[in-house]
Amino acid sequence: MFECAQNFFENFASYYLKMEENSEGESYFFKYRHTYDVVDYMKQLVRDKKEKDLYLTVAIFHDLGRFRQKEKYQAYNDYQTKFDHAEESVFILKENNWFLKNHVSLKEEQMLCFAISSHNKYQVEPGSKEEVELAGALRDADKLAVLKRPCYISNPIGEVSDEVYEMILQHKLVPHALIKTNADYALTEIAYIFDLVLPRSFEILREDNHLDLRFDLLKGSKRYEDIKCVINDYLSSH
Numbered sequence: 606m607f608e609c610a611q612n613f614f615e616n617f618a619s620y621y622l623k624m625e626e627n628s629e630g631e632s633y634f635f636k637y638r639h640t641y642d643v644v645d646y647m648k649q650l651v652r653d654k655k656e657k658d659l660y661l662t663v664a665i666f667h668d669l670g671r672f673r674q675k676e677k678y679q680a681y682n683d684y685q686t687k688f689d690h691a692e693e694s695v696f697i698l699k700e701n702n703w704f705l706k707n708h709v710s711l712k713e714e715q716m717l718c719f720a721i722s723s724h725n726k727y728q729v730e731p732g733s734k735e736e737v738e739l740a741g742a743l744r745d746a747d748k749l750a751v752l753k754r755p756c757y758i759s760n761p762i763g764e765v766s767d768e769v770y771e772m773i774l775q776h777k778l779v780p781h782a783l784i785k786t787n788a789d790y791a792l793t794e795i796a797y798i799f800d801l802v803l804p805r806s807f808e809i810l811r812e813d814n815h816l817d818l819r820f821d822l823l824k825g826s827k828r829y830e831d832i833k834c835v836i837n838d839y840l841s842s843h
């Protein structure tokens with residue numbers, strides 16, 4: 606299944622990549638590369654060979670909708686564009702009859718759609734054990750891939766807002782609506798650790814020193830030491 610999924614993804618992405626003259630910043634290529642980062646992390650998170658095909662397929666498909674989002678709005682922010690790129694990814698697969706053409710069982714189709722739809726939500730909706738596990742692995746791989754790249758914010762960094770700080774103390778993801786400053790943005794990405802579910806994801810996080818870059822950005826903040834303590838305590842307990 607993954608080979609067919611990769612062929613579809615390559616074909617779909619190539620239409621957008623061909624239009625692009627500059628692959629800097631938030632380009633189509635940026636999302637193309639992110640997709641393969643998520644696939645690579647999924648390879649590390651998958652527990653047995655039986656799961657591999659489905660897990661890699663969900664990874665390569667999860668952000669198909671990003672290409673249309675950028676084409677329409679020249680931006681990748683769901684909150685600002687009011688465009689749900691995850692639902693668009695599912696729509697693209699259905700529009701192309703991908704499941705039918707590739708003889709995917711109804712159960713696997715439902716699992717893939719559930720996980721793709723869930724990957725950008727604040728939390729995973731109730732579902733079957735297998736659906737929730739697949740969605741959890743995708744959300745972990747996606748967050749590890751985001752943390753792997755630099756944090757694209759510029760000076761002034763500003764201070765961490767009270768409401769964002771409160772979310773950190775409660776070990777919660779920060780909703781986009783609360784982001785007011787660049788410091789909030791950097792911290793929002795650090796707070797991804799509160800959503801990780803798989804023990805292997807925490808190991809990868811430690812091995813790759815994923816958070817250091819973002820902590821460096823927050824060094825000027827008055828709450829830097831307190832925040833670092835909360836995050837380190839959380840990490841050492843997982």
Ligand SMILES: [Fe+2]
Pocket residue numbers: 667668690724725
């Ligand atoms: Fe996404």
